[in-house]
Amino acid sequence: MTLALTGHAVARGIAIGRTHLSERNEIEIDEYRIDAAEVDKEIARYRSAVDAAGMQLNDVADRVTRSAGASAGEIIHTHVMMLSDSKIREATEKHIRTELCNAEWALQSQLEKILAEFRSMDDEYIRSRGDDVIQVVQLVQSKLSDEASDKPFENIPDRLAETLVIATELTPGELAILHERGVAGIVTEHGGPNSHVAILASSLGIPAVVGVRLAQSLLKEGETLVLDGRLGVVYADPDEAILEHYHQVQRDTARFKRSLEAVRDVPCSSIDGVSITLYCNGERNEELLQSVEHGAAGIGLYRTEFLYLRGMAPDEETQLETYRTAVEMLGGLPLTIRTLDLGADKTTGPIDFSQLPRSVNPALGLRAVRLCLRDTDLFKTQLRAILRASASGPVRCLIPMLTSVREVILVRSLLREAREELDQRKQPYDPDMLLGGMIEVPAAALAIEDFAPHLDFLSVGTNDLLQYALAADRVDEQVAHLYDLQHPGVVRLLRQIFSAADKARIPVAVCGEVAGDRRYTRLLLALGLREFSMHPARLLEVKQVITETHIPHARAALTHWLNEPAWPGDLPLLQILDRSQQTH
């Protein structure tokens, strides 16, 4: 008979397989007094355990980052940070000195103090971090005790392909190992939706359900288990109907993935034969690699802000190093580097921070190119680095948040100065490096014909453009519903941008989130867009829609929609566009 257990749905996905119940040995905490003479030795023992724990965590962080990217690894870096936090490190050492007790005991007392603070938090997310602290401390305790219980899973087979592991809880290290061994799914008794297990399993793409109390008592070793990661349910010993349903879901998912794969090597053209160029956005190296793998024509937006958020403004050599690495990773595909798009001054400079608006996004003040034109030393350092990188491969330069033509003219003259400086130093660069502008300010969007003679290409930043045009914050839940690409005003604005660009013979791409949202692909095509730049994970889906779109039909439907006043009962525009495809 089917037994259904519920917990928190964590990582979407279905897993079907056999259970394996995993056990862990409890570590006993020794408590004893030491002599004053032994204090230094005890502290040394403690420090070396902390170092060993740190090494292990860093190793796990590296492995997880390699498998699943930097964001997955970050949660483990948080653990590493906790390890060196003064509340653990110094406080424990102090406790050893003042109480004359052993390291294990001191550490445990500190843990209890820290946990008390976390448990009093209202925010569930923060409370879950208390569990992280417990795990970090347990790792140190295991290093202090001589029983190396860092040999987890000795009794688990090397390959876990059709196995679901059931555990009380799992450390990041254990999760990394399970992932490497190809585990099909995970069920834990502890953990909430914000626990590190949940976050990591989700990043690693392992279907998981957490917080299934009594899972280890109720489930049997080796029985068939179906895990539904969307609903947060596991079915033990499922009957035929349930099993068949989930097998069907797995088949459908696989079929969808294959259909995307089929699109990978096909040319990117619409049904009526129009060729569309797909670029990707990125800033991290793994995004660059993913872009190449998915067949991107290049990087349409390479963000540089991360370089300026590390404590000090990056010097020219550091920037050059980063940009050059990116160019090399792309192996000949173009890299479009966007200059600093922030509202902060990182070094000297007369910019006073109290000028920054306190309100939420978007800042209407001194940011992006406006800031750069004020702090020309900062700006030219970046321009020189970008120019020098262009000697290693195709590079384009993109200026964010353009408002006036005068700004473009000033940028061009600074670029000229930068080139002259490089000539004096005898450092090579591409003299024909293209300069583009981001269109995000509505006034600029309505003046494309004035900008076009001064720029080589355009990129529409729809995220901010829509916020400015609709005067609505897409992150504010109370007004986010107003942020809508289907608003007739927005539709007309975009149509105007694309047709003005076409008339002026200047290439234009969209690099905002809508470019990667398959629901809007047909609308953008109907409006006249021919170049998209998106997150690499979205590329194949968008390409699929493009290959299934007949643009003239979509355009005819769009024109009709724009000329008719809208009535509340009407079909939404996106649906009208989809329907326009069905008659053929």
Next chain:
Amino acid sequence: MISREATIVNKLGLHARAATRLVNCASAFESEVWICKGEKRVNGKSIMGVLTLAAGQGTGLIIETDGPDEKSAINSLLGLIADFFGEGE
């Protein structure tokens, strides 16, 4: 000693990733860094301190820096917060 106000603007507030970046940023400087939310004052270089501040979206904080590089420190921290800790466009 420099003291400035800042509002947490990103959607998830000072959750683990943002807190990690904040502490990383603060720890790069020699100066002392303190972060205050109402009555509560925590060491900006302590991940546990920053996490237990539980500063959600919209929370107003006061950042204090004190030391030889206090100006760079305050600018970097304010910049990080204003840039949503690098999340989103």
